[in-house]
Amino acid sequence: MSVQSQVTGRTAGGATATTSRRRLYRGEALTALFFILPSLIGFTVFYAVPAIRGLWISFTNWDLLRPAKFIGIENYVKLFQDKEFWNALSVTVYYVLLNIPLQTVLAMIIAVMMYRLTKSMVIRALIILPWLMPPVVVGLIWLWLLDPNIGIVNVALKALGLPMIAFLGLPQWAMPSIAMINIWEYVGYTALLIFAGLQSIPGSVYEAASIDGASESQTFWKVTVPLLRPVLVFVVVTSVIGSFQIFDTIAITTKGGPVNATKVMNWYIYEQAFSRFNMGYATTISIILFAILIFVSMVQMRIMRAGESDM
Amino acid sequence: MTTQVQTAYRPKRAFPWGRTLAWIAMALLLFVTLFPFWWMIRTALTSSKAIFLDTSSLLPVQFTLINFQRVLGLVDPQTAIALGGSGQSINFGRSILNSVIVSVIVVTGQVTFSAMAAYAFARLRFPFRDTLFAIYIAALMVPGIVTTIPNFILVRQLQLLNTYIGIAAPTLLMTPFAVFFLRQFFLGVNREVEEAARIDGASIWVSFVRVVVPMTIPALTTLAIVTLINTWNNYLWPLIVGSDESVRVLTVALGIFRSQTPQGSPDWTGLMAGTTLAIIPTFIIFMLLGRRILDSIQFTGFK
Numbered sequence: 304m305s306v307q308s309q310v311t312g313r314t315a316g317g318a319t320a321t322t323s324r325r326r327l328y329r330g331e332a333l334t335a336l337f338f339i340l341p342s343l344i345g346f347t348v349f350y351a352v353p354a355i356r357g358l359w360i361s362f363t364n365w366d367l368l369r370p371a372k373f374i375g376i377e378n379y380v381k382l383f384q385d386k387e388f389w390n391a392l393s394v395t396v397y398y399v400l401l402n403i404p405l406q407t408v409l410a411m412i413i414a415v416m417m418y419r420l421t422k423s424m425v426i427r428a429l430i431i432l433p434w435l436m437p438p439v440v441v442g443l444i445w446l447w448l449l450d451p452n453i454g455i456v457n458v459a460l461k462a463l464g465l466p467m468i469a470f471l472g473l474p475q476w477a478m479p480s481i482a483m484i485n486i487w488e489y490v491g492y493t494a495l496l497i498f499a500g501l502q503s504i505p506g507s508v509y510e511a512a513s514i515d516g517a518s519e520s521q522t523f524w525k526v527t528v529p530l531l532r533p534v535l536v537f538v539v540v541t542s543v544i545g546s547f548q549i550f551d552t553i554a555i556t557t558k559g560g561p562v563n564a565t566k567v568m569n570w571y572i573y574e575q576a577f578s579r580f581n582m583g584y585a586t587t588i589s590i591i592l593f594a595i596l597i598f599v600s601m602v603q604m605r606i607m608r609a610g611e612s613d614m
Numbered sequence: 615m616t617t618q619v620q621t622a623y624r625p626k627r628a629f630p631w632g633r634t635l636a637w638i639a640m641a642l643l644l645f646v647t648l649f650p651f652w653w654m655i656r657t658a659l660t661s662s663k664a665i666f667l668d669t670s671s672l673l674p675v676q677f678t679l680i681n682f683q684r685v686l687g688l689v690d691p692q693t694a695i696a697l698g699g700s701g702q703s704i705n706f707g708r709s710i711l712n713s714v715i716v717s718v719i720v721v722t723g724q725v726t727f728s729a730m731a732a733y734a735f736a737r738l739r740f741p742f743r744d745t746l747f748a749i750y751i752a753a754l755m756v757p758g759i760v761t762t763i764p765n766f767i768l769v770r771q772l773q774l775l776n777t778y779i780g781i782a783a784p785t786l787l788m789t790p791f792a793v794f795f796l797r798q799f800f801l802g803v804n805r806e807v808e809e810a811a812r813i814d815g816a817s818i819w820v821s822f823v824r825v826v827v828p829m830t831i832p833a834l835t836t837l838a839i840v841t842l843i844n845t846w847n848n849y850l851w852p853l854i855v856g857s858d859e860s861v862r863v864l865t866v867a868l869g870i871f872r873s874q875t876p877q878g879s880p881d882w883t884g885l886m887a888g889t890t891l892a893i894i895p896t897f898i899i900f901m902l903l904g905r906r907i908l909d910s911i912q913f914t915g916f917k
């Protein structure tokens with residue numbers, strides 16, 4: 304409305320313009336319906352209804368063969384007693400803890416390095432190359448590189464006189480290896496986001512800092528990092544959400560093994576739904592995963608925002 | 615502006631050693647980033663017998679193109695088994711075609727319909743506009759797996775399992791991200807040009823197609839690239855709704871191929887030939903439109 308009157312105000316001969324404008328927008332709602340209808344159908348059928356239906360399915364016992372039977376909160380009760388669920392949760396959290404801190408710190412270092420050394424488009428482009436590839440491909444390449452016998456990593460370890468390691472075959476090594484693979488895949492992308500954040504900091508801020516005699520590390524910690532906070536919040540929150548949902552890399556490499564060492568939430572849900580056909584229970588776990596993500600994101604936002612008073 | 619930033623942030627005293635060290639770190643980073651790709655290609659071009667003979671040669675051992683022919687189904691089963699393959703008919707040619715079909719369907723549909731919706735949200739006035747948009751945005755936060763299972767059940771009930779349309783359906787008409795992304799751009803389009811077109815008697819649809827779309831081609835292209843890459847890379851959804859060979863996309867085909875261990879160990883040379891084929895299209899897009907991809911990441915942090 305305000306925009307309309309603003310525009311009208313600029314036109315000479317206000318009254319007639321307004322009338323013609325009214326006529327112009329008559330039936331606008333109908334046109335709008337035509338514009339949004341396809342997306343509205345897509346949204347309703349594949350987002351809204353499934354979300355609600357998922358909630359309902361989680362209260363049923365459904366194997367797709369017999370009709371779904373309403374069983375109340377039985378699935379939710381079962382979940383709390385299910386050792387495999389708790390294993391999946393702890394394995395997932397372990398993965399997130401291995402993945403996020405190292406990835407964020409490395410990305411930060413890479414971003415600063417790029418910022419200081421070069422504006423080269425080519426280098427930036429090469430660095431995000433792994434992220435553009437299908438995770439399935441990345442998983443396969445690393446499965447081969449990390450092969451216990453003839454993978455190049457182990458061949459190199461052997462050449463250096465170090466013991467060879469079945470990276471993806473040993474419970475204690477599997478998850479760190481998966482985390483490493485995914486850091487390789489995502490660190491360049493994360494670095495690029497941070498790099499964009501660095502570029503958006505005005506040079507005058509640094510000039511002021513150097514006039515005030517700030518050392519380089521002081522400038523970094525007291526100027527760069529606080530000004531980068533919004534970007535860092537975005538990067539950390541979204542990558543944590545993404546990490547909690549890791550699936551492809553594990554589906555291609557370890558399939559949850561060895562001995563459940565990499566059976567993350569999404570893999571467990573997949574297994575419940577598509578190997579054991581427990582649709583109800585699988586959906587229950589997915590809803591709990593959603594709840595966990597909301598909780599984790601809120602906590603992160605609070606923590607990262609809490610520091611704002613520092614600056 | 616940017617050059618100014620750089621000079622300002624550069625230390626006053628010269629640190630040639632620090633810079634040298636940083637360049638070495640950068641070279642190391644690039645090596646770690648690129649080496650796996652080289653090793654993939656090197657293995658794909660190595661004879662399957664030879665990968666056990668020489669495990670460390672940086673160049674292909676007994677150079678051959680037979681692995682590519684093998685995974686494209688151009689070699690008869692007996693020969694394939696003799697070469698370390700599974701002997702099962704592996705036809706990546708078919709999977710590449712399937713991936714292309716699904717991607718084209720999704721990109722065309724999603725970009726068109728999301729653009730229409732985004733334009734309505736950015737420009738037109740209708741009841742519950744902002745509420746509806748807020749609901750779309752809220753859906754961005756729902757993890758994929760929550761809707762995946764009900765969507766699978768739906769597609770199954772509609773008897774669309776193992777069809778292209780079943781694979782494409784959930785992302786065909788919109789994604790919340792696509793609508794959100796394009797709305798941002800449409801909001802930035804100069805309103806007066808549109809107004810002029812309208813006053814000249816153009817309908818909303820005509821002014822959208824003739825004025826707004828041409829002005830936002832870069833944004834639409836960016837979305838098309840993002841959608842293409844996401845569709846091409848997608849694994850879980852096509853795995854559960856389209857594992858049949860007739861519609862099997864590349865990622866699913868690779869997953870199945872990986873599970874076959876013909877002679878005790880995976881068919882590495884064949885697998886690497888398959889992965890090489892799988893990333894060629896990504897690589898081509900990347901060479902042609904790399905700059906646009908970079909800009910869009912820096913602009914939105916898309917994913």
